[in-house]
Amino acid sequence: MAQTLTETAGSLEAMTPVPYAVTAKRQDTYDTWTLELEPVDSAPIVPGPGQFNMLYAFGVGEVPISNAGNFESDERLVHTIRAVGAVTKALCAAEVGTVIGVRGPFGNTWPIVEAKGNDVVFVAGGIGLPPLRPAIYHVLKNRKDYGRFALLYGARTPSDLVFLDEVKSWQCDYDVDLDITVDAGDTDWKGKVGLVTKLIPPAQFDADDAKAFVVGPEIMMKFVAQELINRDVPAEAINVSMERTMRCGVGLCGHCQIGPTLVCRDGACYTWDEVESLIAVKEL
């Protein structure tokens, strides 16, 4: 059962990083690594699908990173991190045995159990695939409980695609309608080229009966949501994960505020009808 520390705002537990050791590390792309973490001397954190942890590179800083592991069978924390700033570069440079701080889990979860009986459509952009993995694992484990399963994945280039072997194995083993596109390829790339939105019209799912889960940059989610709505998927059936600057994780600091909502407390998972009007506000 997933925990959340979000409701313990102000408590010592919510604000104190717990020491975790890096027990495995894998380079996914030229700038992205996946870390597996185990607690040094405490009970393991059990994040649910869609939740995030605050990872603390001691002496450098703290960042929110989505859970990317299998919450139902794995007691290790799995986080996929792109090295783009000082903190993420420090985390990606952590070798096996390095101790980092972890606070969490924070935020709400994907309504993946509630989607039982529906077709499910996962749309991932760039490094948006890892935050979807826990929900995907749940569907794969309970495959018969769900209808058609479409996974649509877009990235900047072929070398930016993460977990490609794993994704292809899902296609074969679990009857997943997998479609991948990149913004730019070369002649060695055998897949599609173009925006991830082009994958939506031909995807195999029943719009009246589908639940969509979308993770990527907000601009991508906006156009993906529009394309899903063009296929008559209701806005309330489109789930997105908002990525704002989370700091405290418990709704106190206000860094992640969008209009009336605090992403760390009320999200990061929202339905499109909840956030569409907020995303439309300039500079919000």
Next chain:
Amino acid sequence: MKTLDAVIAESPVFAGLTQEQLEFIVGCAQNVHFDAGQKIASAGDPADVFYLIRMGEVALDLEVPNKKAVRIDTAEAGQPLGFSWLIPPYEWKYDVTATELVRAVAFDGACLRGKCDADPVLGYALLTRFAQVLAGRLQATRFRLLDFYGTDSH
């Protein structure tokens, strides 16, 4: 199996045309197929034909001097391929290759151009439809310039 008439009439790019206009367009069309790896057009070739892809996928590649060719787009089933037949100097802008078995409808663009000149109503109808295709491509290109998957800086 659908007839050529039905395939063309049901294509969004020809939606809303009159029966007479559709019949003329069907008269300029034929079914074709390309094997995987087969070159469909080369940049600089006369663009006297365009296609409606019925099955399969084609790649549009741009040769870059001293570098590997860049794959700038792919077109899949249901999409029109080629608009240079409508715009001077009527030359293909990219190398076009079938990446898998492709079945398509080929249209005699040179013939249609002549008909469009002689029949401005048909010309306007086709131009507005292909303008939508062009606008969609332009918008997609602009979105790609936005770098959808760009990085944050934590």
